[in-house]
Amino acid sequence: MAHRFHRMEYNHHLSEVGLTLKGCLVLVMGRRYKSIARGLAVGTLLTSYMLVLYCLSTPAVKQKFRVALSCSNQRLVHSSTHTSQNRTGPSGECEPKVDIMFMKTHKTASSTLLNILFRFGDKHRLEFAFPDGRNDFFYPSPFLCSQVKNYQPGACFNILCNHMRFNEYEVAKLLPADAAYITILRDPAELFESSFHYFRWAIPLTWGIRGETKLTEFLRDPRSYYSPESYNSFYLKNLLFFDFGLDNNLEPEHPLVERGIQSLTNRFNLVLMAEYFEESLILLKDTLCWTMEDLLFFKLNARKHSSVSRLTPELRAKALEWNGADWRLYQHFNTTFWAKVEVYGRTRMEQEVRELRKKNAEMAAICIEGGVAVDARMIWNRDLVPWQPVGESSILGYNLRKNIDPKYRELCRKMLTPEIQYMSELGVNLWLTQLWGWVKDTIS
Missing domain, CATH: 3.40.50.300 (P-loop containing nucleotide triphosphate hydrolases)
Known part of the structure; x- marks a missing residue:
C-alpha cells in the first residue's frame, strides 16, 4: 500500500511538473507570438506612416498642362571646354x-x-x-x-x-x-x-x-x-x-x-x-x-x-x-x-x-572584384549596395577591387556607385528616400 501510495504521489508530482512545464511553454510561446505580432504591428504602422508621408509629399496635381515659355537660351558659364551645343568648332569637328x-x-x-x-x-x-x-x-x-x-x-x-x-x-x-x-x-x-x-x-x-x-x-x-x-x-x-x-x-x-x-x-x-x-x-x-x-x-x-x-x-x-x-x-x-x-x-x-565591349571588359577587369556582379549581401562597401525592393534582396551589385591603379580608382568607384548614393554625392538631400529605405530595410 505504501509503495502504491508513493507511486501515486510520484505520478501526481510528475503531472504537476508537466503542467508547470506546459504552462511555461505556453507562456513563452505566447510571449514569442505577442512579440512577433507586436513587431508586425509596428512594421505595418511604420510602413503605413511612410506611405502616407511619401504620398503627402507628392502634391495632388490634376493632369492639366499649361503651355509655358522656354528656358532662356543664355547658356550657363562652365569651367569646362564643353560649353557649346554640338556646333562645329575651328577644327571642323562637332x-x-x-x-x-x-x-x-x-x-x-x-x-x-x-x-x-x-x-x-x-x-x-x-x-x-x-x-x-x-x-x-x-x-x-x-x-x-x-x-x-x-x-x-x-x-x-x-x-x-x-x-x-x-x-x-x-x-x-x-x-x-x-x-x-x-x-x-x-x-x-x-x-x-x-x-x-x-x-x-x-x-x-x-x-x-x-x-x-x-x-x-x-x-x-x-x-x-x-x-x-x-x-x-x-x-x-x-x-x-x-x-x-x-x-x-x-x-x-x-x-x-x-x-x-x-x-x-x-x-x-x-x-x-x-x-x-x-x-x-x-x-x-x-x-x-x-x-x-x-x-x-x-x-x-x-x-x-x-x-x-x-x-x-x-x-x-x-x-x-x-x-x-x-x-x-x-x-x-x-x-x-x-x-x-x-x-x-x-x-x-x-x-x-566591338570597341565599346572591349573597353568595358577592360574596365571590368580593372575595377570589379571577380569581374562579375554579386548578391547585395556579399558587397563589402555599403556605399555600393543598390536599392532593394521591399521584402527581398534581388538586385545585384559589385565589389570594388582593393588594389586599383590610382589613375582608375575614382572612375571605377563612380561607375559602380548606385543612383541614390551618387545623387547624395552630387549634393542632393534625399532625406525622404533615405527614411523610407531605413523603414523598408528594418521591416524586411
Missing part, C-alpha cells in the same frame, strides 16, 4: 552637347544610362535639375518645375534625368530650346514581368492573387484583378505610356494612342532600345557628339536570375495583348531605331559596338 533631357523610364536599363549621365555632368561641372528630398520628381504626379531643387522662374539647367511622369511643357521651362531629348524603351512583355515582380509589394491589386505563380494567374484573366482606380495600378498596365504622361488605360486602337506616339516622335531626338543597349549608346554618342570614353558602363540594377520569371510564348502573347498601347509604342520606335542604325551604317555600328 562639339559635345551638354543640354540634355533624359526621360528615365521604369525597368528599362535606365539606371545604367543615368550613371553615364551623372559621370558626364559631374566631370564637366554641368548643372543638374534634381528633385528635392527624394530621388524622383514626386512620381506618379505629373512633373512640375516647382519640384526641382532650388528652382526659380527663369532658371536654366543642363541635365534633367530623374524619374518623372513626363510633362513636356513644364520640362521645356528648364532647358534651352535646342536641348537633346533622349529616352529608352524595353520590350513591353519583359518590362511587364519585371515591373510585376519588382513593385509587387507596392501594388495592393496583386496581394490576394492565388495560383501557381501570381504573374501567370494575373495574365490568365487580367481584368478580374485590375482596376484603373486602384492604388499604384499603373505599374500593371502600359507603364511606358503612363511614364510619358499618357493615358495607360487606352485600348491600342484608340486614336489617342497614335496621337501620343506621334507627339513623342516629334519631341524626342533619340529613343534607345534596352535590348540593343550598346547599339543605342553608339547612336547616343553620334547624336551628342560624345567620345567612347563617355559611354563606358557596368550594368546596374540587374536582377538575380532566380527572381526572373521566364515568359512562355503564350504568356508573352498575353502580356503584349494586355499592354497593347506600350506594344504599339515599342514597335513604332523599334522601327525608327533600326532606320537610324541603317543611316549610321551596319558595318560601322558593328565595329563601334
Whole structure:
C-alpha cells in the first residue's frame, strides 16, 4: 500500500511538473507570438506612416498642362571646354552637347544610362535639375518645375534625368530650346514581368492573387484583378505610356494612342532600345557628339536570375495583348531605331559596338572584384549596395577591387556607385528616400 501510495504521489508530482512545464511553454510561446505580432504591428504602422508621408509629399496635381515659355537660351558659364551645343568648332569637328533631357523610364536599363549621365555632368561641372528630398520628381504626379531643387522662374539647367511622369511643357521651362531629348524603351512583355515582380509589394491589386505563380494567374484573366482606380495600378498596365504622361488605360486602337506616339516622335531626338543597349549608346554618342570614353558602363540594377520569371510564348502573347498601347509604342520606335542604325551604317555600328565591349571588359577587369556582379549581401562597401525592393534582396551589385591603379580608382568607384548614393554625392538631400529605405530595410 505504501509503495502504491508513493507511486501515486510520484505520478501526481510528475503531472504537476508537466503542467508547470506546459504552462511555461505556453507562456513563452505566447510571449514569442505577442512579440512577433507586436513587431508586425509596428512594421505595418511604420510602413503605413511612410506611405502616407511619401504620398503627402507628392502634391495632388490634376493632369492639366499649361503651355509655358522656354528656358532662356543664355547658356550657363562652365569651367569646362564643353560649353557649346554640338556646333562645329575651328577644327571642323562637332562639339559635345551638354543640354540634355533624359526621360528615365521604369525597368528599362535606365539606371545604367543615368550613371553615364551623372559621370558626364559631374566631370564637366554641368548643372543638374534634381528633385528635392527624394530621388524622383514626386512620381506618379505629373512633373512640375516647382519640384526641382532650388528652382526659380527663369532658371536654366543642363541635365534633367530623374524619374518623372513626363510633362513636356513644364520640362521645356528648364532647358534651352535646342536641348537633346533622349529616352529608352524595353520590350513591353519583359518590362511587364519585371515591373510585376519588382513593385509587387507596392501594388495592393496583386496581394490576394492565388495560383501557381501570381504573374501567370494575373495574365490568365487580367481584368478580374485590375482596376484603373486602384492604388499604384499603373505599374500593371502600359507603364511606358503612363511614364510619358499618357493615358495607360487606352485600348491600342484608340486614336489617342497614335496621337501620343506621334507627339513623342516629334519631341524626342533619340529613343534607345534596352535590348540593343550598346547599339543605342553608339547612336547616343553620334547624336551628342560624345567620345567612347563617355559611354563606358557596368550594368546596374540587374536582377538575380532566380527572381526572373521566364515568359512562355503564350504568356508573352498575353502580356503584349494586355499592354497593347506600350506594344504599339515599342514597335513604332523599334522601327525608327533600326532606320537610324541603317543611316549610321551596319558595318560601322558593328565595329563601334566591338570597341565599346572591349573597353568595358577592360574596365571590368580593372575595377570589379571577380569581374562579375554579386548578391547585395556579399558587397563589402555599403556605399555600393543598390536599392532593394521591399521584402527581398534581388538586385545585384559589385565589389570594388582593393588594389586599383590610382589613375582608375575614382572612375571605377563612380561607375559602380548606385543612383541614390551618387545623387547624395552630387549634393542632393534625399532625406525622404533615405527614411523610407531605413523603414523598408528594418521591416524586411
